[in-house]
Amino acid sequence: MKGNLLVAHGGGPTAVINSSLYGVITEAQKHSDIEDILAARYGIEGVLIEDFININKKNQSNIDLLPGTPSSAIGSCRKKLTEEDYPILLEIFKKNNIRYFFYNGGNDSMDTCNKIAKLAEKSGYEMKVIGIPKTIDNDLAFTDHCPGFGSAARFVATSAMDLAKEVMARPAHVMIMETMGRNAGWLAASSVLGKINGESRPQLVYLPEIPFDMDSFLKDIETWNSKVTGLLVVVSEGLADKNGEMIAHRGLVDSFGHKTPGGVAQMLADTIIKRLGINAWAEVLGLLGRTSMPTQSSIDRDEAIAVGKFAVKSVIEGKTGQMVAIERISNYPYEFALKLVELSKVANVEKKFPLEWINEEGNGIKEDFMDYCMPLIGDPLPEYASYL
Amino acid sequence: MKGNLLVAHGGGPTAVINSSLYGVITEAQKHSDIEDILAARYGIEGVLIEDFININKKNQSNIDLLPGTPSSAIGSCRKKLTEEDYPILLEIFKKNNIRYFFYNGGNDSMDTCNKIAKLAEKSGYEMKVIGIPKTIDNDLAFTDHCPGFGSAARFVATSAMDLAKEVMARPAHVMIMETMGRNAGWLAASSVLGKINGESRPQLVYLPEIPFDMDSFLKDIETWNSKVTGLLVVVSEGLADKNGEMIAHRGLVDSFGHKTPGGVAQMLADTIIKRLGINAWAEVLGLLGRTSMPTQSSIDRDEAIAVGKFAVKSVIEGKTGQMVAIERISNYPYEFALKLVELSKVANVEKKFPLEWINEEGNGIKEDFMDYCMPLIGDPLPEYASYL
Numbered sequence: 001m002k003g004n005l006l007v008a009h010g011g012g013p014t015a016v017i018n019s020s021l022y023g024v025i026t027e028a029q030k031h032s033d034i035e036d037i038l039a040a041r042y043g044i045e046g047v048l049i050e051d052f053i054n055i056n057k058k059n060q061s062n063i064d065l066l067p068g069t070p071s072s073a074i075g076s077c078r079k080k081l082t083e084e085d086y087p088i089l090l091e092i093f094k095k096n097n098i099r100y101f102f103y104n105g106g107n108d109s110m111d112t113c114n115k116i117a118k119l120a121e122k123s124g125y126e127m128k129v130i131g132i133p134k135t136i137d138n139d140l141a142f143t144d145h146c147p148g149f150g151s152a153a154r155f156v157a158t159s160a161m162d163l164a165k166e167v168m169a170r171p172a173h174v175m176i177m178e179t180m181g182r183n184a185g186w187l188a189a190s191s192v193l194g195k196i197n198g199e200s201r202p203q204l205v206y207l208p209e210i211p212f213d214m215d216s217f218l219k220d221i222e223t224w225n226s227k228v229t230g231l232l233v234v235v236s237e238g239l240a241d242k243n244g245e246m247i248a249h250r251g252l253v254d255s256f257g258h259k260t261p262g263g264v265a266q267m268l269a270d271t272i273i274k275r276l277g278i279n280a281w282a283e284v285l286g287l288l289g290r291t292s293m294p295t296q297s298s299i300d301r302d303e304a305i306a307v308g309k310f311a312v313k314s315v316i317e318g319k320t321g322q323m324v325a326i327e328r329i330s331n332y333p334y335e336f337a338l339k340l341v342e343l344s345k346v347a348n349v350e351k352k353f354p355l356e357w358i359n360e361e362g363n364g365i366k367e368d369f370m371d372y373c374m375p376l377i378g379d380p381l382p383e384y385a386s387y388l
Numbered sequence: 389m390k391g392n393l394l395v396a397h398g399g400g401p402t403a404v405i406n407s408s409l410y411g412v413i414t415e416a417q418k419h420s421d422i423e424d425i426l427a428a429r430y431g432i433e434g435v436l437i438e439d440f441i442n443i444n445k446k447n448q449s450n451i452d453l454l455p456g457t458p459s460s461a462i463g464s465c466r467k468k469l470t471e472e473d474y475p476i477l478l479e480i481f482k483k484n485n486i487r488y489f490f491y492n493g494g495n496d497s498m499d500t501c502n503k504i505a506k507l508a509e510k511s512g513y514e515m516k517v518i519g520i521p522k523t524i525d526n527d528l529a530f531t532d533h534c535p536g537f538g539s540a541a542r543f544v545a546t547s548a549m550d551l552a553k554e555v556m557a558r559p560a561h562v563m564i565m566e567t568m569g570r571n572a573g574w575l576a577a578s579s580v581l582g583k584i585n586g587e588s589r590p591q592l593v594y595l596p597e598i599p600f601d602m603d604s605f606l607k608d609i610e611t612w613n614s615k616v617t618g619l620l621v622v623v624s625e626g627l628a629d630k631n632g633e634m635i636a637h638r639g640l641v642d643s644f645g646h647k648t649p650g651g652v653a654q655m656l657a658d659t660i661i662k663r664l665g666i667n668a669w670a671e672v673l674g675l676l677g678r679t680s681m682p683t684q685s686s687i688d689r690d691e692a693i694a695v696g697k698f699a700v701k702s703v704i705e706g707k708t709g710q711m712v713a714i715e716r717i718s719n720y721p722y723e724f725a726l727k728l729v730e731l732s733k734v735a736n737v738e739k740k741f742p743l744e745w746i747n748e749e750g751n752g753i754k755e756d757f758m759d760y761c762m763p764l765i766g767d768p769l770p771e772y773a774s775y776l
Contacts, residue, residue, distance in 0.1 A: 009557075013554065013557050018773070039776060042557075042558070042559055053776045055776065058776055062773050062774055062776075063773070063776075065771060065772060065773035066773050068770055068771070068772065068773075069553065069772040069773040070550050070553050070554070070772075071550070071553035071554045071556065071557045072557040073773055073774075073775050073776050074775070074776050075556075075557050075558065075559070075775070076557050076558065077558065077559075158680075158681065158682055159676055159680075161681070162458050162459070162676060162679040162680055162681055163675060163676065163679065165457065165458050165459035165679065166401065166458070166459045166675055166678075166679045168459065168463075169397075169401050169430075169459045169460040169463050169464050170430070170463065170464065170465065171430055171463070171465075281675070283674050283675055283676070284672065284674065285676075286671050286672065286674075287551060287554055287669070287671055288547060288550060288551065288671070288673075288676075290554075291550040291551065291553065291554045292546075292547075292550055292682075293546065293549070293550055293770060294546055294680075294682040294683050295682050382456055382681060383453060383456070384453060384456065384457040384458075385406070385450050385451070385453035385454050385456075385457040385461055386450055386461075387461050387462070387463070388427060388441045388443065388446055388450075388451075388461050388462050
């Protein structure tokens with residue numbers, strides 16, 4: 001049916017969330033059922049105050065730059081809706097004749113999206129609702145991987161290559177590199193992708209999937225530091241002990257009730273210096289990890305655009321209450337297909353890093369992960385000289 | 389005269405110090421007067437213990453990868469030589485028939501290099517000594533700029549573009565981005581290069597050349613935050629007050645007696661939150677700032693190779709006690725020439741960022757700097773979409 005389209009972003013942006021936005025816009029422009037293409041400014045908060053950007057009135061040459069532009073060109077937020085917000089949202093959708101609604105986000109956003117789809121259906125308001133996946137953490141279930149992950153993985157992989165070279169240039173140093181990843185270790189694991197280049201560099205990796213034990217960690221460091229010059233140690237920000245308590249956090253919780261991690265690299269470096277007397281540096285990859293354009297993956301960008309387009313095609317076909325998911329067809333050459341999965345299945349499920357891809361010692365990643373991840377990061381990684 | 393060549397690295401590596409090494413090696417391979425091409429492992433410390441790498445015995449295909457490899461492929465150190473070390477060095481040079489010595493580093497290394505040249509001359513040992521400039525800080529005098537700066541400037545420029553987009557995606561946030569630069573503000577200034585793309589984004593920049601005053605800083609933040617959505621504030625790690633005291637440091641000094649900076653972004657973010665009640669994030673670019681290969685500048689790499697080659701050509705012509713310097717011929721198209729300057733002039737002089745390129749308020753950079761810096765960062769910066 002004829003009506004307006006609304007798209008909103010939820011949670012932290014990625015290097016390709018604007019690519020999905022570009023996919024939504026350019027596909028929507030082809031369908032006469034879609035009248036105004038609207039975007040909510042600053043995510044669901046923008047919907048609640050009816051702060052809409054009318055894309056139809058925007059310059060197409062600027063829209064064409066979206067796939068090469070990081071962060072969110074329409075803004076985002078990290079708001080958890082209350083039960084009272086939902087009826088307000090429904091009234092706003094009706095008032096603005098929104099018949100197609102797309103929410104582009106991670107786990108929490110898919111939960112919100114699911115609730116909106118259910119509410120529209122229950123109240124008899126005809127509105128097609130589709131979730132568009134996005135997360136650098138790669139922790140959404142029922143999809144092979146998420147748009148945003150490939151680029152973030154490429155950033156982690158090249159950073160690990162570069163920092164490993166850096167630490168190898170000084171005798172007797174250990175470098176602790178902290179990646180994003182609150183509960184799932186996908187990003188920390190991506191640090192091993194560059195290991196195939198140049199010398200087989202020493203590297204330890206600790207993921208939140210394995211309960212962290214300080215004594216065995218220090219034993220690992222002592223053993224490896226005595227064997228090699230310049231040890232790179234990669235840790236997820238969300239490392240937690242056997243009771244599930246994060247070993248370093250800011251003492252804060254976000255609006256979804258999740259604890260905010262932070263400081264694990266510095267804490268571990270300090271502990272290494274104090275207890276082992278070994279020089280240790282801490283490096284935090286920080287927000288560049290989700291926004292760096294020099295490491296945007298071309299595959300990730302192309303998939304993100306395709307996912308956005310598929311979402312629009314799906315609502316035109318009458319689909320609702322679903323999330324677009326990526327299915328892997330083959331690794332080499334890399335091929336994928338798109339499909340839909342029920343939002344109710346996806347919402348609030350976290351896909352952890354598979355335990356069978358972690359080595360027995362719990363401090364390294366097995367080769368199987370390489371085949372999974374390498375196709376997603378785009379162009380081949382550079383080849384580096386071995387140290388002379 | 390016939391003899392061996394020795395090259396050593398001093399101080400922190402850069403994205404192109406291996407490019408200069410490549411230049412030295414490939415030029416030296418052309419001259420029959422040069423017998424063994426030796427590299428000191430881990431800088432001057434390697435010389436003192438005669439830990440030499442014989443490059444002649446190394447695989448050429450690996451050497452050919454050096455310009456695309458970050459950090460130092462022969463290792464470096466940050467050791468200040470004592471008076472007792474110099475006669476030991478001279479004996480080692482004689483014993484190993486070192487007739488050509490190259491020290492690739494910054495201010496402190498040029499001082500060391502100068503002393504070695506003088507000692508050889510005074511003692512009648514015929515050895516040609518040339519300094520090869522290297523520093524991401526761009527603070528060496530008597531050269532238009534230093535190899536290593538262009539790549540580091542590109543990293544700062546693209547990071548500022550990406551983080552500016554990131555902070556603009558959330559209402560009412562300020563982001564403090566901390567760059568390297570202990571005493572000179574060249575790197576922090578480079579953050580403005582991307583401003584020409586997309587919307588004219590709000591940005592404040594604070595350099596160590598201007599005494600830092602917390603009250604006027606907070607006034608700047610308050611004023612600008614009320615005007616714009618998403619403010620990027622760039623600070624040099626070495627910001628100091630009117631008495632020359634760093635406003636944030638680790639309470640440590642390095643072996644050259646320099647205070648180690650650190651923590652200025654977090655300190656300023658905390659102060660903004662506490663005193664202004666404005667959300668503020670701190671981002672530290674860290675060691676990737678000197679080692680990131682995705683942002684290596686092609687111009688910087690080509691110049692670094694040329695500088696290494698020129699150093700070898702110079703000793704073959706009998707030159708000694710000099711540093712290779714870059715002279716700028718034109719900006720658009722960018723052209724440069726190489727020359728020699730006396731090491732004694734260069735040693736221990738710091739080239740600060742020109743005050744006439746800083747705006748009157750002391751919180752921004754003037755256009756003149758763009759013409760200076762833009763040619764050095766290589767390929768044009770990407771064009772980003774304006775926010776919708």
